[in-house]
Amino acid sequence: MADVFMPQLGETVADGTVTKWFKKVGDVVTRGEALFEVSTDKVDTEIPAQATGTLAEIFVGEGTTVDVGTKLALIATNDAPTPEDATAVNLSGTLAAAAPTNSGTSAHPVLAAASAGERLSPVVRRLLAEHGLRASDVTGSGPGGRVTKDDVLAAATGGANLDSTTTATARASEVQLSPVVRRLLAEHHLDASSIIGTGPEGRVTRRDVEAAVAAASAPGTTRIATPVSDGDEVIAFTKIRRLTAERMVHSKATSAHTLMVKEIDFEGVERVRRSVGVEFKATEGFSLTYLPFIAVATMAALLDFPHLNSSVGDNELIVHHALNLGIAVDLDSEGLVVPVVKRADALDVRSMARTIRDLATRARSKSLDVDDMSAGTFTITNPGPYGTLLTGAVINQPQVAILSTDGVTRKPVVVTAPDGSEAIAIHSVGLAALTFDHRAIDGAYAARFLARLAELLQENDWATRL
Numbered sequence: 419m420a421d422v423f424m425p426q427l428g429e430t431v432a433d434g435t436v437t438k439w440f441k442k443v444g445d446v447v448t449r450g451e452a453l454f455e456v457s458t459d460k461v462d463t464e465i466p467a468q469a470t471g472t473l474a475e476i477f478v479g480e481g482t483t484v485d486v487g488t489k490l491a492l493i494a495t496n497d498a499p500t501p502e503d504a505t506a507v508n509l510s511g512t513l514a515a516a517a518p519t520n521s522g523t524s525a526h527p528v529l530a531a532a533s534a535g536e537r538l539s540p541v542v543r544r545l546l547a548e549h550g551l552r553a554s555d556v557t558g559s560g561p562g563g564r565v566t567k568d569d570v571l572a573a574a575t576g577g578a579n580l581d582s583t584t585t586a587t588a589r590a591s592e593v594q595l596s597p598v599v600r601r602l603l604a605e606h607h608l609d610a611s612s613i614i615g616t617g618p619e620g621r622v623t624r625r626d627v628e629a630a631v632a633a634a635s636a637p638g639t640t641r642i643a644t645p646v647s648d649g650d651e652v653i654a655f656t657k658i659r660r661l662t663a664e665r666m667v668h669s670k671a672t673s674a675h676t677l678m679v680k681e682i683d684f685e686g687v688e689r690v691r692r693s694v695g696v697e698f699k700a701t702e703g704f705s706l707t708y709l710p711f712i713a714v715a716t717m718a719a720l721l722d723f724p725h726l727n728s729s730v731g732d733n734e735l736i737v738h739h740a741l742n743l744g745i746a747v748d749l750d751s752e753g754l755v756v757p758v759v760k761r762a763d764a765l766d767v768r769s770m771a772r773t774i775r776d777l778a779t780r781a782r783s784k785s786l787d788v789d790d791m792s793a794g795t796f797t798i799t800n801p802g803p804y805g806t807l808l809t810g811a812v813i814n815q816p817q818v819a820i821l822s823t824d825g826v827t828r829k830p831v832v833v834t835a836p837d838g839s840e841a842i843a844i845h846s847v848g849l850a851a852l853t854f855d856h857r858a859i860d861g862a863y864a865a866r867f868l869a870r871l872a873e874l875l876q877e878n879d880w881a882t883r884l
Contacts, residue, residue: 433483434483434484435456435457435482436484437457439453439454439476439480440453440464441473444472446472447469447470447471447493448467449467452464452465452466452467453491454490463785463786463787463788464784464785469493469495471493471494472493473491473492474491474492474493477491477492485566487542542567545567545570549570549573553565555573556569556570557569557573596624598624599622599623599626602627606630608630608631613627629664632671656752659753669815673815674857675854677810678851680849680850680852680869681872682875683845683846683872683876684708684826684845684876685846686878687708687875688845691708702772704771707771709823712800713745713762713798714767714770714883715871719874720741725863726818726858726859726867727741728795730855730857735858741761742761742762742795742796743758743759743796744756744795744817745777745799746820747781756791757791760793768884777790796817796821798823799820799821802826805825806825807824808824808849809824810851811851811853813854819853820852823850824848827846828845830844831845831847850871
């Protein structure tokens with residue numbers, strides 16, 4: 419048996435929503451092709467089939483949110499084309515063999531006959547332990563009577579004797595809240611119904627509560643009803659748009675945003691781009707832009723200024739020794755995602771260009787997994803191709819800085835010859851704008867970082883760094 423892993427099986431993602439099945443029961447599936455799409459509060463991603471065969475059964479329909487570990491479907495392998503010998507697809511991504519049954523017996527009695535312990539997801543096991551409950555104390559409302567996360571939370575809040583219908587209706591608003599969210603709501607005297615949830619099916623997440631707290635504490639913050647006039651078009655936020663908006667508000671409320679800008683002469687980079695541009699595009703299939711040069715130089719500058727490669731903890735600065743570069747990617751104006759180049763300091767310009775191109779392409783085709791978007795320590799956003807002059811970007815939490823690389827244009831500059839004489843020349847010049855968290859560093863530190871970045875971009879022998 420092979421394993422297919424649902425992205426993010428940690429504490430921060432306990433469940434996911436099956437948003438789309440790409441196959442229907444009876445269809446032939448091939449190992450590696452997209453089988454279904456899952457949406458979590460972190461990412462939307464397609465999950466590939468990990469076996470070749472026939473999709474025998476689907477247990478969880480589109481739009482349904484279930485715990486990690488829940489069986490979603492059965493794939494009958496080519497050697498065993500019936501549901502009895504099929505391969506079970508779990509939300510966790512695990513393909514597990516269903517127990518064999520006698521001829522003519524459906525897979526449903528098999529699932530119902532499985533031991534209670536085997537059907538408990540890791541999340542349910544943890545919640546049972548936290549609340550001092552046994553599985554036998556809880557009435558299961560999941561497929562085949564399986565105990566779900568909501569069943570445990572309902573039992574823990576006094577709903578253990580309720581039947582599954584009552585639990586799903588009368589306590590729906592309560593059981594969808596995680597213990598962390600409940601605690602935060604209680605600490606800040608907030609009502610969950612007053613908060614817009616950005617989790618699956620509108621579930622209120624920890625970030626939603628924190629954003630509400632931050633917004634309520636911001637000076638002069640009030641909520642104003644926006645009038646809608648005849649002729650106005652009302653466009654509901656998509657999930658990625660809601661998440662982007664929530665994260666931007668949360669970041670502005672968390673960090674002391676400060677902007678510092680440095681003009682950089684890119685003439686040395688431009689000469690290399692002109693000399694190798696044709697060969698590069700013929701070999702790689704895409705153009706050599708300024709971004710990979712800037713990314714390589716940024717990683718080198720961060721080695722000299724490590725406090726910009728950090729996060730703010732509880733009255734402490736957490737300096738990250740791994741240099742993992744986030745690259746902000748626009749999803750056709752629907753929102754932003756930030757895939758991460760891991761160990762970016764080890765890459766030369768060509769490797770950096772390839773990696774950024776791959777991540778951006780997969781981001782726009784929704785082919786990233788959570789590992790591609792995790793562990794970032796510093797971020798670059800690049801509106802420069804659109805000819806922007808200056809961008810004050812919002813910090814990607816929990817990082818302490820983000821660099822915006824704006825448009826590079828040809829303009830006259832003063833150049834100094836080796837003998838000290840000066841002349842006017844036409845060079846490629848652009849602005850690098852650093853937004854930093856003033857809690858973490860001071861302006862002088864940021865200024866020295868930008869000076870070092872400019873020095874590297876202007877003086878490196880880039881022809882040897884390809």
